[in-house]
């Protein structure tokens with residue numbers, strides 16, 4: 563079984579890659595650049611872990627990643643669209659510029675769409691391939707100081723539905739995982755703020771999520787536990803999604 567995980571150099575993606583390798587998958591880890599942690603994983607599993615540098619906002623990089631997967635394995639069983647960025651600076655939606663918007667949308671939204679589209683020929687070579695899109699609770703939660711991120715994640719929800727509808731005839735399922743507050747580099751700058759909110763009860767489960775929490779959901783999908791599901795959303799968020807009265 564072969565998996566491709568984007569944004570696998572650290573955080574959630576790295577944990578997903580490691581979990582899949584331990585389940586016996588061969589994994590292509592991708593990101594713009596390799597980290598020591600990703601290098602360590604590739605050294606520990608030289609026959610299972612392969613790093614390929616690619617920026618998903620660059621169409622030539624996406625093509626190169628697909629070609630690498632094709633030459634190495636011929637087909638792909640599981641694509642995990644995890645690569646994503648937060649805004650460089652949190653700004654009110656009345657202040658953001660088109661450049662701010664494009665930076666996030668080109669990676670999170672357009673990148674995810676075209677990575678998916680370009681991997682379809684390799685996924686359809688298998689009878690029951692799977693795609694997992696890592697969106698966010700921001701897909702439905704309005705944060706007015708990072709609106710472009712919320713829009714990009716809401717877009718991933720629609721990417722999930724579109725490809726789920728389009729690819730079902732090829733036996734390909736598409737599932738969206740919406741992480742809540744996960745302890746990674748992305749949340750490092752706002753960790754104290756989030757910890758305080760959690761303490762005040764913003765999530766019924768009173769802790770930050772860990773990358774492994776998301777990786778376990780991906781592992782269940784990879785196992786086939788969700789095989790009658792497509793276009794489905796998994797909220798992996800400590801219960802943030804519950805409205806309480």
Ligand code: NAP
Pocket residue numbers: 568569570571572573574575592593594595596616617618619644645646647648669696697698699740741742743744745746747748749
């Ligand atoms: P992270 O630690 O910042 O890791 C992001 C990963 O994406 C890195 O491997 C990064 O590597 C890669 N990446 C960024 N821009 C890229 C590009 N243009 N092309 C290819 N790869 C790129 O973030 P994380 O917290 O693990 O987040 C992973 C995913 O979960 C993201 O989509 C994020 O939006 C989502 N998420 C996170 C949280 C959270 O609380 N942490 C919550 C909800 C959703 P390079 O920089 O080297 O490219």
